[in-house]
Amino acid sequence: xxxxxxxxxxxxxxxxxxxxxLGASAVAGSFLLSSCNKKDEKSGEKVNVLSPDGHVxxxxxxxxxxxxxxxxxxxxxxxxxxxxxxxxxxxxAKCKNARKCVEDCQDMHHLxxxxxxxxxxxxxxxxxxxxxWMPKPCFHCDNPPCVSLCPVGATYKRSDGIVLIDTHxxxxxxxxMTACPYSARVFNWEKEEQDEQxxxxxxxxxxxxxxxxxxxxxxxxxxxxxxxxxxxxxxxACPNGVIYYGDANEDAVSNGEEIVRLSSxxxxxxxxxxxxxxxxxxxxxxxxxxxxxxxxxxxLDNMSEEIRNRYRNFAKEV
Amino acid sequence: xxxxxxxxxxxxxxxxxxDSKGLFGFVWMFVIICCIxxxxxxxxxxxxEGHAITGMRDNVVWGIYIVNFVxxxxxxxxxxxxxxxxxxxxxxxxxxIIRITQLVSVICGLIGPLYIFLCIGRLDRVxxxxxxxxxxxxxxxxxxAMITYLIGNIAFLFLLLVPDLAHLRDTNELRxxxxxxxxxxxxxLNYKGSPKQQKDLTSALKILATILIPISVLLxxxxxxxxxxxxxxxxxxxxxxxxxxxxxxxxxxxxxxxxMWVFRKRYDLQDYITDLHFNYIGIVMIIIACIYAxxxxxxxxxxxxxxxKWDARVMARITDxxxxxxxxxxxxxxxxxxxxxxxxxxxxxxxxxxxxxxxxIILGMWVKRYISIIPTLETPLFPIQDSRIExxxxxxxxxxxxxxxxxxxxxxxLITVITKIxxxxxxxxxxxxxxxxxQKANS
Numbered sequence: 001x002x003x004x005x006x007x008x009x010x011x012x013x014x015x016x017x018x019x020x021x022l023g024a025s026a027v028a029g030s031f032l033l034s035s036c037n038k039k040d041e042k043s044g045e046k047v048n049v050l051s052p053d054g055h056v057x058x059x060x061x062x063x064x065x066x067x068x069x070x071x072x073x074x075x076x077x078x079x080x081x082x083x084x085x086x087x088x089x090x091x092x093a094k095c096k097n098a099r100k101c102v103e104d105c106q107d108m109h110h111l112x113x114x115x116x117x118x119x120x121x122x123x124x125x126x127x128x129x130x131x132x133w134m135p136k137p138c139f140h141c142d143n144p145p146c147v148s149l150c151p152v153g154a155t156y157k158r159s160d161g162i163v164l165i166d167t168h169x170x171x172x173x174x175x176x177m178t179a180c181p182y183s184a185r186v187f188n189w190e191k192e193e194q195d196e197q198x199x200x201x202x203x204x205x206x207x208x209x210x211x212x213x214x215x216x217x218x219x220x221x222x223x224x225x226x227x228x229x230x231x232x233x234x235x236x237a238c239p240n241g242v243i244y245y246g247d248a249n250e251d252a253v254s255n256g257e258e259i260v261r262l263s264s265x266x267x268x269x270x271x272x273x274x275x276x277x278x279x280x281x282x283x284x285x286x287x288x289x290x291x292x293x294x295x296x297x298x299x300l301d302n303m304s305e306e307i308r309n310r311y312r313n314f315a316k317e318v
Numbered sequence: 319x320x321x322x323x324x325x326x327x328x329x330x331x332x333x334x335x336x337d338s339k340g341l342f343g344f345v346w347m348f349v350i351i352c353c354i355x356x357x358x359x360x361x362x363x364x365x366x367e368g369h370a371i372t373g374m375r376d377n378v379v380w381g382i383y384i385v386n387f388v389x390x391x392x393x394x395x396x397x398x399x400x401x402x403x404x405x406x407x408x409x410x411x412x413x414x415i416i417r418i419t420q421l422v423s424v425i426c427g428l429i430g431p432l433y434i435f436l437c438i439g440r441l442d443r444v445x446x447x448x449x450x451x452x453x454x455x456x457x458x459x460x461x462x463a464m465i466t467y468l469i470g471n472i473a474f475l476f477l478l479l480v481p482d483l484a485h486l487r488d489t490n491e492l493r494x495x496x497x498x499x500x501x502x503x504x505x506x507l508n509y510k511g512s513p514k515q516q517k518d519l520t521s522a523l524k525i526l527a528t529i530l531i532p533i534s535v536l537l538x539x540x541x542x543x544x545x546x547x548x549x550x551x552x553x554x555x556x557x558x559x560x561x562x563x564x565x566x567x568x569x570x571x572x573x574x575x576x577x578m579w580v581f582r583k584r585y586d587l588q589d590y591i592t593d594l595h596f597n598y599i600g601i602v603m604i605i606i607a608c609i610y611a612x613x614x615x616x617x618x619x620x621x622x623x624x625x626x627k628w629d630a631r632v633m634a635r636i637t638d639x640x641x642x643x644x645x646x647x648x649x650x651x652x653x654x655x656x657x658x659x660x661x662x663x664x665x666x667x668x669x670x671x672x673x674x675x676x677x678x679i680i681l682g683m684w685v686k687r688y689i690s691i692i693p694t695l696e697t698p699l700f701p702i703q704d705s706r707i708e709x710x711x712x713x714x715x716x717x718x719x720x721x722x723x724x725x726x727x728x729x730x731x732l733i734t735v736i737t738k739i740x741x742x743x744x745x746x747x748x749x750x751x752x753x754x755x756x757q758k759a760n761s
Contacts, residue, residue, distance in 0.1 A: 151457035152447060152450040171440050174380060191367065214369065
């Protein structure tokens with residue numbers, strides 16, 4: 001969709017990027033700012049925008065499309081957004097493995113195809129229970145084993161419930177990866193491919209860009225989007241409204257189509273935590289796969305051979 | 319007993335060990351150094367290419383580097399516990415063994431931590447551990463306890479060496495090269511063997527032994543906590559602390575026996591490392607083997623019997639004969655039963671057989687670490703659904719194997735070089751046996 005490798009040539013846009021400080025992002029951030037969108041096609045249509053320091057600028061309309069809000073710096077990113085407690089609810093009844101959440105997440109975090117922060121599993125709990133598709137982000141546990149084990153405090157829990165990784169502090173010992181019971185974390189094994197392409201972007205633990213070789217990264221719950229009042233891309237990308245994201249303190253979650261009360265959603269549909277017995281208290285709830293809209297097989301339709309291969313062994317067991 | 323306890327050894331018996339020149343020694347060193355050089359090549363390519371060059375991937379994030387780390391550190395802690403006990407319990411026949419246990423302990427303690435560095439993705443940030451170290455992390459406990467331990471352990475080895483070094487400095491029996499004399503003079507720290515010096519040395523040794531034994535037990539336990547403190551099936555076990563301690567002692571006693579065997583054979587030290595020593599250490603080995611087998615049985619039996627979903631999956635993987643089944647049989651049956659039989663049946667109890675049994679134990683204990691670490695990592699709660707085979711099953715890459723064998727070569731290198739300088743047997747027996755004799759006289 002977006003070409004990540006092309007360099008920005010528009011100096012004006014660069015100016016905006018650099019001018020974007022965190023403090024201003026709350027005010028101006030919601031409608032412009034372009035650290036992620038590197039599309040260089042020009043529509044020819046110009047629009048006037050207000051920069052954080054009060055200048056009116058005229059820029060190409062294409063440049064402000066799909067932009068990404070500015071994220072907090074490393075220090076600020078440790079604090080969390082005051083008064084928030086971010087949660088996610090995933091309705092397994094609606095998932096058909098469309099993989100849009102995976103792809104848009106990869107796009108948003110500038111990940112190569114083989115790295116997935118959001119994964120979709122084919123699950124089957126018991127012999128006679130039906131198989132179902134299960135999207136799995138990081139659970140952002142309230143009692144996170146990864147955080148308590150980290151020897152340098154590179155991964156941390158914020159006041160708003162989000163667990164982030166400061167890849168500039170991570171020593172790559174992978175202890176957190178063995179500690180995470182949900183396989184939420186991925187390691188940056190390859191030396192090339194990262195660092196280079198995102199060099200110009202200022203690092204923030206909130207965006208996890210640019211990735212750093214030899215460190216751990218994972219789903220970050222997109223707090224920079226939340227700062228701008230937007231939903232993470234996995235939520236908006238889903239064609240079936242499977243994923244709800246919101247604030248437990250406000251008791252409201254949204255899947256991009258509707259806004260519902262978190263408490264009534266969980267009560268009405270029987271929300272639960274995956275592997276609750278571990279006591280990790282995840283921030284991600286699941287709604288059971290009842291009255292499913294799609295048969296499980298549909299999830300493999302139109303998928304590439306590589307994706308089908310992933311589930312081959314498991315399908316045999318099923 | 320009297321035959322084994324001598325006040326002073328005949329130094330000439332050690333002339334071959336300290337000063338041997340021959341084709342075999344040359345070839346031996348050449349092969350070892352070649353192995354180490356190949357290890358540096360592998361290390362260099364890992365630094366250049368990054369961790370992608372290893373067999374480790376997102377599910378199995380720790381491979382045989384951690385296996386080696388646990389293996390070497392376990393032996394090291396066991397060596398320290400043995401030497402501490404030999405000093406504290408005033409064992410009268412300890413003198414020919416204590417140097418071996420101490421050397422094993424110090425050398426393995428120096429090699430083990432190297433494998434941790436190989437596991438770290440950002441070597442350039444290792445110093446963060448000291449700047450940003452967090453007390454709640456077991457890794458930090460391990461690092462600080464390990465540094466304390468290594469310093470104490472080297473001091474322990476050195477203190478017991480001082481009388482020997484002084485003896486070698488003063489004697490002219492061996493016709494040592496001048497540089498050796500200088501080295502001994504420097505290292506002997508002006509030790510003259512006066513009653514006060516002897517007294518101070520004995521109490522220093524006792525204090526160090528008293529500190530080192532609990533520290534070693536604690537460190538082995540912390541090592542087990544790196545696995546036990548996670549929520550992973552197969553690791554999260556309350557038995558892991560003592561289990562690791564006895565696993566460490568088991569591998570440690572085997573390595574001590576192998577070194578006793580090799581040195582006795584190579585340098586004709588039958589008069590010092592006697593059959594009696596093999597018998598005694600063999601009995602110690604049987605006791606440890608039984609306790610270790612008991613722990614193993616407890617661990618696997620409760621995992622198998624209760625049949626919890628996740629534990630059962632790990633058990634199924636370990637006992638799957640297409641994967642780890644044969645390794646399981648080797649480490650848990652052959653690695654325990656064969657050594658016990660060899661030592662306990664009098665007909666089989668020759669020194670060569672004990673040596674072979676010890677080698678089986680050492681291999682078995684390495685495999686044991688492998689099958690307690692890798693299968694658990696291959697069995698996460700979410701099934702691994704990946705089309706890339708290297709993400710599903712761990713296979714160590716050439717880099718990892720080369721660095722493993724270089725670690726072994728480094729061990730052999732260090733023990734060869736060190737035993738060229740210091741005798742493998744505690745020469746100045748008097749210091750150690752004084753208490754024993756006093757005790758005997760009193761009784």
